[in-house]
Amino acid sequence: MAKIIKPEEMLKSISYTPPAEGWMDLPLDTSPGRWAYPAKQDKVEYLMHEMPGIFANPRQWNPADVDWKLPANWKEIVVNGFRERLDKYRSLKVFMDICVRCGACADKCHFFIGSGDPRNMPVLRAELMRSIYRGEFTLAGKILGKLTGARVLEEDVLKEWFIYFYQCTECRRCSLYCPYGIDTAEVTMMARELLHLCGININWILEPVSNCNRTGNHLGIQPHAFKDIVEFMLDDIETITGKRVKCPLNEKGHEILFITPSGDVFADPGIYTFMGYLMLFDAIGLDFTMSTYASEGGNFGLFTHADAMKSINGKMYAEANRLGCKWILGGECGHMWRVVNQYMDTMNGNLQGPQMKTPVNPITGTVFENAKQTKMVHIAEFTADLIKHNKLKLDKSRNSNVIATWHDSCNTARGMGMFEEPRYVLKSVVDNFHEMPEGTIREQTFCCAGGSGLNTDEIMDIRMRGGLPRGNALKHVVDKHGVNTMACVCAIDRATLIPLADYWAPGVNITGLHELVANALILDGEEERTMNLRQEPLPGFEEE
Amino acid sequence: MNAIFSLLLVLALVVIATLGAGAAQMHTIFAYCIPGTAFIIFLVGFACKIIAWAKRPVPFRIPTTGGQQKSLDWIPQNKWDNPSTGPQTFMRMVLEVLAFRSLFRNTKVVLHHTDGKNPIVGYVSAKWLWGFALIFHYSFFIIVVRHMRLMMNPVPFLVQMVDFGDSIMQIYTPTVYITDALILVGVGFLLARRFFDAKVRYISLVNDYFPLFLILAIACSGIYMRYVAKVDIMAIKDVVMGLTTFNFKVPTGVDTSFFVHLFLVSTLLVYIPFSKLMHMGGVFLSPTRNVPNDTRINHYENVWNNPAVKPHSYAAYEDDFREPMFEAGLPLEKNPEEAA
Numbered sequence: 094m095a096k097i098i099k100p101e102e103m104l105k106s107i108s109y110t111p112p113a114e115g116w117m118d119l120p121l122d123t124s125p126g127r128w129a130y131p132a133k134q135d136k137v138e139y140l141m142h143e144m145p146g147i148f149a150n151p152r153q154w155n156p157a158d159v160d161w162k163l164p165a166n167w168k169e170i171v172v173n174g175f176r177e178r179l180d181k182y183r184s185l186k187v188f189m190d191i192c193v194r195c196g197a198c199a200d201k202c203h204f205f206i207g208s209g210d211p212r213n214m215p216v217l218r219a220e221l222m223r224s225i226y227r228g229e230f231t232l233a234g235k236i237l238g239k240l241t242g243a244r245v246l247e248e249d250v251l252k253e254w255f256i257y258f259y260q261c262t263e264c265r266r267c268s269l270y271c272p273y274g275i276d277t278a279e280v281t282m283m284a285r286e287l288l289h290l291c292g293i294n295i296n297w298i299l300e301p302v303s304n305c306n307r308t309g310n311h312l313g314i315q316p317h318a319f320k321d322i323v324e325f326m327l328d329d330i331e332t333i334t335g336k337r338v339k340c341p342l343n344e345k346g347h348e349i350l351f352i353t354p355s356g357d358v359f360a361d362p363g364i365y366t367f368m369g370y371l372m373l374f375d376a377i378g379l380d381f382t383m384s385t386y387a388s389e390g391g392n393f394g395l396f397t398h399a400d401a402m403k404s405i406n407g408k409m410y411a412e413a414n415r416l417g418c419k420w421i422l423g424g425e426c427g428h429m430w431r432v433v434n435q436y437m438d439t440m441n442g443n444l445q446g447p448q449m450k451t452p453v454n455p456i457t458g459t460v461f462e463n464a465k466q467t468k469m470v471h472i473a474e475f476t477a478d479l480i481k482h483n484k485l486k487l488d489k490s491r492n493s494n495v496i497a498t499w500h501d502s503c504n505t506a507r508g509m510g511m512f513e514e515p516r517y518v519l520k521s522v523v524d525n526f527h528e529m530p531e532g533t534i535r536e537q538t539f540c541c542a543g544g545s546g547l548n549t550d551e552i553m554d555i556r557m558r559g560g561l562p563r564g565n566a567l568k569h570v571v572d573k574h575g576v577n578t579m580a581c582v583c584a585i586d587r588a589t590l591i592p593l594a595d596y597w598a599p600g601v602n603i604t605g606l607h608e609l610v611a612n613a614l615i616l617d618g619e620e621e622r623t624m625n626l627r628q629e630p631l632p633g634f635e636e637e
Numbered sequence: 638m639n640a641i642f643s644l645l646l647v648l649a650l651v652v653i654a655t656l657g658a659g660a661a662q663m664h665t666i667f668a669y670c671i672p673g674t675a676f677i678i679f680l681v682g683f684a685c686k687i688i689a690w691a692k693r694p695v696p697f698r699i700p701t702t703g704g705q706q707k708s709l710d711w712i713p714q715n716k717w718d719n720p721s722t723g724p725q726t727f728m729r730m731v732l733e734v735l736a737f738r739s740l741f742r743n744t745k746v747v748l749h750h751t752d753g754k755n756p757i758v759g760y761v762s763a764k765w766l767w768g769f770a771l772i773f774h775y776s777f778f779i780i781v782v783r784h785m786r787l788m789m790n791p792v793p794f795l796v797q798m799v800d801f802g803d804s805i806m807q808i809y810t811p812t813v814y815i816t817d818a819l820i821l822v823g824v825g826f827l828l829a830r831r832f833f834d835a836k837v838r839y840i841s842l843v844n845d846y847f848p849l850f851l852i853l854a855i856a857c858s859g860i861y862m863r864y865v866a867k868v869d870i871m872a873i874k875d876v877v878m879g880l881t882t883f884n885f886k887v888p889t890g891v892d893t894s895f896f897v898h899l900f901l902v903s904t905l906l907v908y909i910p911f912s913k914l915m916h917m918g919g920v921f922l923s924p925t926r927n928v929p930n931d932t933r934i935n936h937y938e939n940v941w942n943n944p945a946v947k948p949h950s951y952a953a954y955e956d957d958f959r960e961p962m963f964e965a966g967l968p969l970e971k972n973p974e975e976a977a
Contacts (some may be wrong), residue, residue, distance in 0.1 A: 104748075104750065104756045105750070107748060109746070109748070109835075109836065110835050111835055111836060111838075111839035115839075116839070143949065144946075179693075180693060181693070181694065181696065181941055182693065182694070182695075182696065183690055183691075183693040183694060183695050183922065183924055184695070184699065184923075184924045184925070186689075186690060186693055187690055187919050187922055187923060187924070188923075190686075190690075190913070190915055190919060191913060191915055191916040191919035191920070191923075192913060192916075193845070193913045193916050194837075194840045194841060194842065194844075194845050194913075195740075195766065195770075195837075196766075196830070196834065196836055196837040196840060197739075197740060197743050197766060199836045199837070199840070200744075200745060200746040200836070201744075201746075206746055206748075206758060211836075211839055214836065214840065216840050217839075217840060220840070233911060237843075240639070240642065240842075240843050241842060241843055241844050242842040242843075242844060265701055265925075268701045268925055269701050269703055269739065269742065270739055270740070270742050270743055270744075271739055272733075272737055272739050272740045272770075272916075272920070273916055273919060273920050273923050273926075274701060274733075274739065274920075274923040274924075274925035274926040275923070275925075276699065276701060276925045279699065279925075306949045307949065307954075307957065308958075309954065315958055315961060316958050316961065316962045316965065316967055317958070317961040317962060317964065317965035317967070320965045320966075320967060321965075342967055342968075343967050343968045344968055345968070385962075385967065386951050386954050386955075399696070400943060400946045403946050404946050404947065404948055404949070405948065406948075407946075407947060407948030408948040408949070411948050411950070411951060412951065415951055433933070434930070434932065434933055435697060435698060435699050435700075435930075435932055436697050436932070437932070437933075438932050438933065438936055438937075439696070439697050439698070439932055439936070439937045439938070439939050439942075440697075440939065440942070442936050443944075444948075459709070461708075462934070463706070463707050463708045463721075463933055463934060464933045464934075465933075465934055466932070466933055466934050466935055466936050467932070467933040469933070474708050474709060477709060477712075478709055481709070481711060506702070507701050507702055507703070508699075508701075508702060509702055509706055509930070510702035510703075510704060510705055510706030510715070510719040510930060511705075511706055511708070512704075512705050512706075513705050513712045513713075514708060514709070514712065517712075530760075532744055532760035533760070535704075536702065536703045536704060536718070537742075537744075561758060562758055565756075565757065565758040566758075569757075
């Protein structure tokens with residue numbers, strides 16, 4: 094982790110009073126720490142081959158340098174790309190045209206709240222692009238120029254886009270408050286697509302995309318290694334419960350294909366959530382398989398280009414068909430569910446094989462009508478249904494040392510609306526639960542500041558600033574209720590909230606929902622448990 | 638700077654009309670030619686803009702979900718903030734357009750530094766903008782409806798009722814319209830925000846100040862006509878009726894202030910289709926509001942979907958990793974011997 098200033102100093106550095114000079118005249122800081130590392134040349138080359146027309150200009154370059162080695166005709170590329178997208182997306186065109194700059198969004202962005210940087214006001218972030226729209230595509234803008242907020246496209250503009258459209262996590266909080274529903278995420282996506290056309294990109298996104306394409310998951314875990322990791326976790330489950338549970342991989346003929354973000358397979362604390370899923374499936378005798386080919390729920394393609402997102406997402410249906418699964422159960426992930434809920438069927442619905450059916454919970458008989466088209470159910474919906482029908486034997490006392498709060502992930506909140514299902518599950522397995530303050534939860538929730546591919550360590554200052562609103566709300570319930578655990582349903586959260594909590598609210602554990610479920614869950618034929626999934630002693634079994 | 642420029646621009650418009658219709662007596666031009674042309678530009682421009690938006694595809698349904706989704710039967714759905722059907726979406730739009738639902742959510746962030754205590758980032762309710770925006774827009778709307786009495790003969794009952802309601806306070810002669818006062822309050826607030834809220838001032842352009850000053854000038858000229866100059870309404874109605882029925886008569890007995898008012902309104906009409914004021918049409922077409930959250934339930938087609946974009950195939954994947962998969966005992970479509 095890069096060295097950054099202390100929380101108190103960071104707080105003191107924040108001022109919401111804008112500077113004297115206009116934003117177009119503000120200097121642009123491109124020093125290290127202000128940007129994530131550019132993509133490695135070979136990753137760009139591989140992706141150009143695999144997904145033509147999306148990425149370009151593979152090269153070694155450094156954003157701190159003056160020369161970004163752009164293609165000679167970069168301006169033509171951007172202007173044409175912009176025009177093309179204005180014609181393809183009503184959203185972009187309308188959002189460029191109708192903003193009245195009422196300022197309702199100005200203080201809604203976590204990056205603005207944590208930095209006070211005026212270009213982090215969502216309205217201004219969109220103006221970074223809108224000013225070019227006026228200057229290049231409208232008559233008034235061409236004639237009147239700066240007076241109407243127009244400017245011409247120069248190399249510095251692309252640099253500014255790179256810095257600020259990679260300081261937007263596409264969390265859509267601003268769009269909730271906008272009287273016209275202007276969605277900065279949509280603007281950011283378009284800006285990033287245009288930047289990709291010139292070879293301006295970050296490795297933290299392109300490497301996962303390229304990995305995901307080849308190995309089936311962002312982390313580049315190859316199939317045999319995937320199997321090894323799963324075996325390790327089965328060993329751990331056996332150590333904890335005395336029971337060997339199963340995790341079929343790439344097996345045909347199972348009813349359900351289970352797909353979760355690879356972060357769950359790879360890193361602490363995601364792995365505990367992963368173990369939780371497997372224990373749950375054992376408890377109910379679920380007929381499922383996982384796949385190494387489609388071993389990624391997340392979709393970093395979403396952070397690059399609509400076609401990259403589509404290509405990566407298509408594996409889910411392709412694999413369900415190959416394995417003959419009737420429907421897909423999806424694990425705990427944020428942007429995965431933005432994709433599944435708002436894009437998947439529209440992009441790839443035609444790939445569904447005839448064997449795919451409206452999902453039915455085989456244990457309770459519940460028909461998931463809300464997923465009848467995608468044939469894909471969120472595990473929080475699934476588990477809530479199980480608990481509601483009393484199908485799980487739960488011992489909440491095993492979580493009695495947990496004082497929990499709930500972090501709504503931005504994508505499942507504002508790109509889906511899943512609020513009650515995980516809360517119902519959480520309250521069923523934990524006795525002590527406290528909400529963070531109103532205005533910071535549910536549809537108004539704050540991002541972890543690492544979404545949309547920004548969960549990389551070289552921009553830790555930016556991340557911690559963006560994490561202030563979430564961290565401060567967490568600190569509030571830590572002080573007031575002694576909260577020691579923040580649960581969530583997002584793999585990126587499980588990675589990013591740890592440094593965030595360490596920085597803003599030390600002493601809080603980050604867990605997935607199904608880690609807590611599995612702690613409470615009683616398996617048939619298990620031994621008396623003395624430790625939780627982290628192999629820490631359960632309440633009552635602490636060593637003297 | 639942007640504000641002063643906008644104010645000067647509006648004042649220039651007033652001067653043009655005063656000189657043109659007053660000093661130069663170009664009554665026909667200011668009574669018929671300019672407003673007629675402006676109205677045509679408004680209609681055509683507005684329609685073109687809406688059509689241009691409407692014909693652009695909405696490839697994906699991307700509503701911003703503002704409440705609980707439809708999922709399990711026993712979990713109550715927040716139908717108006719997260720609609721899953723057409724009628725529910727209609728209600729969301731009704732609330733958005735008529736009651737400014739999203740603006741109602743507005744909060745203001747505050748950062749408290751108290752020595753020796755943890756700094757607090759707080760979010761306080763901030764409904765001022767919502768309230769004054771409602772006052773402004775509804776006043777504007779009622780005023781437009783009221784003006785219909787000048788354009789129609791006989792005056793429709795609804796218009797009479799609006800007129801009656803607006804003047805129900807029965808004070809002063811001629812009777813004061815409530816909305817005349819309220820629109821000044823509304824515009825005043827919206828302008829004051831841009832002057833005094835540092836963040837809003839920072840983002841404000843000429844495009845923001847100019848329409849506010851223009852509307853303020855329109856309101857003021859209207860108020861001047863009615864309460865100060867006490868212009869001859871029947872003479873004005875003759876002119877307006879002439880405009881709407883293409884029966885042009887030389888205006889007689891009409892005060893110059895009327896021409897100023899009409900010229901400013903004409904400017905506004907011309908300005909609307911080319912400016913942010915198109916938000917009045919755009920709000921209906923915003924893809925984060927006007928579609929249901931139902932792509933898991935129903936299939937939609939993206940009109941520019943590219944069928945050539947396919948996932949990296951399983952066959953290619955197995956070709957890539959067949960040996961290690963075989964050694965790890967993972968099921969294969971073709972074992973290494975078959976593949977060789």
